[in-house]
Amino acid sequence: MNVLENIYQNSKTVSDYVSGYFTHLKEIIDRVDPAAVSQLIELMFKARDEGKNIFFVGNGGSAATASHFANDIAIGTRSPGSPFRAISLTDNNSVMTAIGNDFGFENIFVKQLEAIFCDGDLIVAISASGNSPNVIKAIEYAKKRNGITIGITGFDGGKLNKCVDYAVHVPTEKGEYGPVEDIHMIFDHIIGTYLMYASRAKE
Numbered sequence: 372m373n374v375l376e377n378i379y380q381n382s383k384t385v386s387d388y389v390s391g392y393f394t395h396l397k398e399i400i401d402r403v404d405p406a407a408v409s410q411l412i413e414l415m416f417k418a419r420d421e422g423k424n425i426f427f428v429g430n431g432g433s434a435a436t437a438s439h440f441a442n443d444i445a446i447g448t449r450s451p452g453s454p455f456r457a458i459s460l461t462d463n464n465s466v467m468t469a470i471g472n473d474f475g476f477e478n479i480f481v482k483q484l485e486a487i488f489c490d491g492d493l494i495v496a497i498s499a500s501g502n503s504p505n506v507i508k509a510i511e512y513a514k515k516r517n518g519i520t521i522g523i524t525g526f527d528g529g530k531l532n533k534c535v536d537y538a539v540h541v542p543t544e545k546g547e548y549g550p551v552e553d554i555h556m557i558f559d560h561i562i563g564t565y566l567m568y569a570s571r572a573k574e
Contacts, residue, residue, distance in 0.1 A: 373546055399543055399550055407539045412562055418493040425457045428480045428509050429497035432552045434461035436497050443563035450570035480509035493519040499551040501529020510534055525551030
């Protein structure tokens with residue numbers, strides 16, 4: 372029985388389950404290393420200052436998180452004079468389905484990177500399991516191009532934690548997609564708001 376199922380089984384009311392879920396999230400957040408999130412912020416400033424692109428990739432719920440990250444960092448930071456060049460590779464259905472059909476789903480990100488990735492760009496791979504083949508291939512390609520690689524993971528970190536330059540890990544039991552993805556979105560809002568306020572302070 373996983374943690375959420377156990378919370379459900381021990382809840383007498385809907386409110387009990389909601390409270391239990393919140394408590395579980397708090398416990399997981401306490402296990403996250405704040406320094407790892409801080410480091411990601413510093414890397415994004417460095418990418419901006421060097422005129423590099425910041426790419427985001429992920430599958431399923433993590434694809435939505437990748438899109439949200441790109442929106443909040445490229446647009447939400449409100450810094451057009453010194454922009455963060457954030458791009459999600461999960462947003463073009465025509466491109467992804469064409470690559471998936473012609474080259475296989477495991478290549479939907481790497482084929483896009485082959486067209487637009489420049490040496491030294493930054494790539495953020497978001498994956499709860501850390502084991503998605505298309506995400507791993509994207510990281511491997513970026514490393515060949517001297518890219519800066521970051522993994523945002525859950526569970527035990529999987530293969531992704533072992534092959535990236537920097538990891539922001541949410542340690543949970545395997546299969547806890549909901550809590551992991553919840554906290555990944557918290558990372559997005561922490562990073563996005565800090566970049567916005569810091570950019571505004573420099574104006």
